[in-house]
Each structure stands twice: as C-alpha cells, then as structure tokens.
Amino acid sequence: MTNSGNKVLRVGVIHNGKILDEQIFRKPETVFVGDSEKSHFVVPSSSLPSRFPIFYFKSGRYELVVMENMTGKVFLKGKVIEIEEVVKKGMLKKRGNAYILPLSQDSRGKVMVGSAIVLFQFITPPPKAPKLKLPRSIRGSWTQRVDWPFTSIQSILAIIGIIFFGFYIPTVPPPDPKDLSDIPNRFAKLIAPDIEKFEDVKEKEVAEDIKSDAGMGKVKKEEKVDSDAKRPNKPRDAATIQKEESIRVAEMQKKVAGKGLLRMIGTMGEGGQGGIISDVLGDGGKDSDIDTALSGVKQIGIATNSSQRSRKGDIGATETAKIDNLDVKKSDGKIGVQGRSEKAVVGRASVGSTEVDGQIDAASVSQIVKSNASAVKRCYDKGLLANPTLKGKVSVSIMINSAGRVEVVDITEDSVGDASVTQCIKGVIMRLRFPKPDGGAVSVDSSFIFSPSN
Numbered sequence: 412m413t414n415s416g417n418k419v420l421r422v423g424v425i426h427n428g429k430i431l432d433e434q435i436f437r438k439p440e441t442v443f444v445g446d447s448e449k450s451h452f453v454v455p456s457s458s459l460p461s462r463f464p465i466f467y468f469k470s471g472r473y474e475l476v477v478m479e480n481m482t483g484k485v486f487l488k489g490k491v492i493e494i495e496e497v498v499k500k501g502m503l504k505k506r507g508n509a510y511i512l513p514l515s516q517d518s519r520g521k522v523m524v525g526s527a528i529v530l531f532q533f534i535t536p537p538p539k540a541p542k543l544k545l546p547r548s549i550r551g552s553w554t555q556r557v558d559w560p561f562t563s564i565q566s567i568l569a570i571i572g573i574i575f576f577g578f579y580i581p582t583v584p585p586p587d588p589k590d591l592s593d594i595p596n597r598f599a600k601l602i603a604p605d606i607e608k609f610e611d612v613k614e615k616e617v618a619e620d621i622k623s624d625a626g627m628g629k630v631k632k633e634e635k636v637d638s639d640a641k642r643p644n645k646p647r648d649a650a651t652i653q654k655e656e657s658i659r660v661a662e663m664q665k666k667v668a669g670k671g672l673l674r675m676i677g678t679m680g681e682g683g684q685g686g687i688i689s690d691v692l693g694d695g696g697k698d699s700d701i702d703t704a705l706s707g708v709k710q711i712g713i714a715t716n717s718s719q720r721s722r723k724g725d726i727g728a729t730e731t732a733k734i735d736n737l738d739v740k741k742s743d744g745k746i747g748v749q750g751r752s753e754k755a756v757v758g759r760a761s762v763g764s765t766e767v768d769g770q771i772d773a774a775s776v777s778q779i780v781k782s783n784a785s786a787v788k789r790c791y792d793k794g795l796l797a798n799p800t801l802k803g804k805v806s807v808s809i810m811i812n813s814a815g816r817v818e819v820v821d822i823t824e825d826s827v828g829d830a831s832v833t834q835c836i837k838g839v840i841m842r843l844r845f846p847k848p849d850g851g852a853v854s855v856d857s858s859f860i861f862s863p864s865n
Contacts, residue, residue, distance in 0.1 A: 418516050418533040420466065420473060424452045425528045437536055439473070442466035444524060454527045465522070465529060467511075475512040477503075477522065483529075485512065485520035494522065758795050760788035761860045763806075769853025771811070775846050780857050783843060790835035791861045794827070799863060803827035805836060806858040815847045827861060 422442060423433040432452055436442065443450040447461040458480050467474045475485065483494045494512075497503055503510035519532035762784050767773040794801045803826035810819040820837045827833070836859070845855075 417535060419536045421532055421534050422452070422466070423530045424454060425530065426454070426526065431527070435534075435536065439468045439471070441468045444527075444529065452529070454524050454529075458525055465524070466514075466531065473514045473518075475514055475518075475522070476506075476509045477512065478509055481522055481524060483520060483522035485514075485518060485522075487512075487518050487520075488515060489517075492520075757864045758788065758791045758801075759862050759864050760784055760791055763804075763858035763860060765855060765857045767853060767855050769811075769848055770850035771848040771853045772846055776855055779843060779845055780855075783839060784859070786839045787836055787859055788861075790832050790839065791827075793835065794829045794832040795863060798829065801827060801829055801832070802862045804858060804860050805833060806856070807836065807840060809840060809843075809855040809857070811845050811848060811853050811855060813848060813851050815845045817841050817843055817845075818852065823856070824858070 420436045420439075420442070421433070422436070424431045424444070431454075434451065441464050442452075443462045444452045444454045444465050445459055445462045446453060446455055450462050458478070463476075465476055467476050477483075477494050477498065479498055481494060485492045485494060492512075497512070498510050503512055505511070514533075516533050521531075522529045762781050765773070765777040765780055767776055791801070804824060805822065805827055806824035808819075808821040808823050809817055810821075812818045817840060820840045822833050822837065825833055
C-alpha cells in the first residue's frame with residue numbers, strides 16, 4: 412500500500428477472547444509486537460523475538476512479515492490467502508528467517524502469533540475526537556482561578572520594597588570623586604602614561620630647596636615659585652631646555668653626594684688626605700696590590716668577644732691595629748688554587764637465592780628479580796654517597812596477588828642499617844610485575860648482598 416492513499420492502518424490484538432489493545436496509525440510507521448515494553452503491542456510469545464516488526468513500512472508501502480510457525484488468513488486483491496500454505500509453497504519473498512507479503516489498501520486479515528490473534532485492516536481515518544472541555548459554569552472565571560492569599564502577600568511585599576527604595580536611594584551620598592592618585596599604578600599608566608611633566612618635576616624640586624633654606628632667600632624663592640606658577644607656559648627653545656636639564660642634574664648630584672655609600676666613598680682623611688678608597692688602593696693607583704696595601708703589619712691580636720677590637724704589636728700592646736700595619740712578605744701576587752676532587756664510591760650488589768611458595772613459575776620470578784638488581788643497586792649507591800662504609804644484607808618477603816602485581820613487601824632482614832636504602836628497595840620491588848599465579852596469591856623470599864667495591 413502506498414502512502415498516497417487516504418486509508419490508514421488499524422491493528423487490534425485479542426488474547427484469550429479479550430481485546431488487549433487497538434490502535435489506529437494515522438502516520439505510516441513500522442508496527443512491532445512482542446513481550447518488550449518498547450513494542451506497540453505486548454504479546455506473550457516465546458516463538459518471536461522480544462520486538463518483532465509484524466507490519467514493516469518501507470518505501471511508502473506496508474509489508475506483512477510472518478514466520479514459518481505463524482498461521483492465519485489475509486484478504487488481498489479479492490482473494491483469501493492462507494499464510495501457512497503460501498509459506499510452504501515458497502510464494503513469498505524471504506528476508507532472513509521471515510517471509511514478506513506486500514499489502515494493498517483493501518488488505519485485511521488475522522495472524523496467529525502464539526496464543527494471541529492480530530487483526531488488521533486499512534480504513535478511512537476517523538475524525539479526531541475534540542478535546543474535552545468543562546462547561547463554563549464548572550470552569551468558573553479567571554478571578555476564581557487566582558490564589559488570592561498568595562497574590563495579596565506578593566503585592567504587599569512589592570509595595571513595601573518600592574516605598575523603601577523610594578526613600579533610601581535619595582539619601583545615599585554620591586561617591587567621592589576619584590583622583591589619579593587613588594587609582595593603582597598599573598591602571599593609571601594606561602590612562603595617563605606621562606602624568607608628571609617637566610614643569611611639575613621642577614616645581615617639586617624648587618619646593619624641596621625652599622624647605623632647606625632660611626631667611627629672606629626662602630621668601631624670594633617662594634615669590635619666584637608663585638610668579639612661575641602664575642606666568643603662562645611659553646614655548647622654550649632647545650638651549651633653554653638643555654640649560655634647565657643641566658641645572659636639575661647638578662642639583663640631584665649635590666643631594667645624592669652626601670648620602671649612603673657615596674658619602675662613605677667620598678670621605679676625605681685628616682688634613683684633606685685620601686679617604687677609605689685611597690687607604691686601600693693607594694690613592695687609586697692601578698698598579699697597587701694587596702702586598703703593598705698590607706705592608707708594615709707586625710702582629711694582630713684576636714678579639715675575645717664582640718665588644719673588643721683587635722690590637723697590634725706585641726702582647727699587652729694597647730694601640731688599635733690598622734689594616735695598613737699588617738706585615739706581609741713580598742710575593743708575586745699570584746695565588747694558585749687546586750680544584751678539589753671527590754673520589755667516587757661505587758658499590759656492588761648481588762642477588763641471593765629466591766624461594767617461591769605457591770603455583771607460579773619459579774624460574775621466571777628469579778629472572779625478574781635478577782634483571783632488576785641494577786635498580787636495587789642504585790638505592791645502595793645513593794646510601795654510599797652519605798656513608799662510604801655502608802654494607803650488609805637486605806632480605807625481603809614479596810606477596811604477589813592473582814594478577815601478578817606486588818601486593819606487600821616486607822623487610823625480613825636488614826644488616827645495612829640505612830632506612831633510606833631499605834625504603835628505596837621496597838619502592839623498586841613494588842613496581843615489579845610477575846606472571847599471573849595459577850592458584851591465587853603466592854609468596855616469594857629473596858635477598859640482596861651489598862658491599863663497597865673500593
């Protein structure tokens with residue numbers, strides 16, 4: 412049956428003389444029967460799959476799908492067809508284990524599916540039933556459908572909120588204006604990269620000089636600042652800018668010269684002689700060496716506490732020792748330093764006997780333990796770096812689970828006596844993988860003997 416017709420498929424299912432279900436398929440689709448809840452019709456039948464497509468819709472046409480154990484009659488093109496007979500004669504097209512019978516708009520019939528009977532026919536679709544609508548007297552008006560207590564509470568809360576904000580918002584003071592000084596530097600640089608102009612820097616420097624001066628000079632400078640502030644900015648030529656810059660640099664050098672390390676370096680000695688640098692470097696001579704700087708020193712005393720100072724001369728002398736009084740013999744000024752060499756400590760590690768308790772290939776277990784002896788030796792080598800005399804024997808008991816993985820590692824003997832070495836060995840063994848045992852978990856006992864090689 413093509414989809415161009417006006418008729419639709421109607422299917423009903425009868426079981427034990429009672430109608431189980433009846434459906435009209437207004438839109439063409441494949442209809443399933445079976446004991447699955449996803450089927451259109453739930454039919455208890457052990458001879459069918461849980462979801463069997465009894466009416467298969469393909470290419471705008473319905474097809475009846477039957478199995479060899481199905482019986483029934485179909486009226487098709489004015490003839491009654493016995494399903495069992497046409498199946499035995501091979502008159503139907505076979506698709507897998509099922510047989511296909513094309514249907515037309517005048518087709519109808521019944522099919523026995525186990526203990527259920529499936530009836531079908533193509534009918535003109537009946538008009539859709541109108542939606543049930545209660546009478547107006549029962550439905551009532553919209554005022555009867557409103558929850559008035561809830562609506563009243565919501566309305567009261569809304570009115571209170573409007574009144575509150577109406578009185579509160581006008582009383583809120585406006586936010587204080589933000590200056591560039593209140594903005595973090597990382598944002599201020601984005602807004603105004605060049606905040607301080609040259610004129611602002613100059614005014615700040617003049618203000619600092621005013622604070623350091625006194626008397627009439629202070630008043631004159633204040634008047635000069637006021638006149639400069641009132642005077643409008645005029646374009647300056649290159650010579651004027653260069654002169655102002657040189658004055659500013661000179662003033663900065665004057666301020667910095669008497670502070671911190673620069674003050675100490677520039678300090679002069681008694682009588683205007685050289686200061687700290689000239690005492691050590693010989694007035695800045697490039698050819699002076701440490702022998703010349705430390706010449707003349709006879710003896711240095713050692714302070715016994717933090718409050719005492721070193722003394723020069725013989726025992727009992729009271730004159731304070733100076734660095735230029737050190738008596739150092741002449742030398743060529745060359746000092747040779749030989750690099751320190753560290754002798755590497757290498758250890759030896761050997762694997763003792765391996766005993767296996769359980770159903771597992773003992774040779775494979777022994778081979779795996781020996782092949783990982785180098786990793787165990789690295790644990791011992793790390794211990795030798797801290798203690799070159801480290802040696803002894805470490806015995807372990809290994810529990811292997813049914814998957815071939817190490818479940819537990821116990822140290823049964825430890826004559827090495829280094830916890831870091833034994834902990835490292837346990838970590839190496841925990842990562843080993845062994846063949847899967849046949850009879851469950853097995854136990855393996857092994858030992859490692861360590862000794863330094865030199």
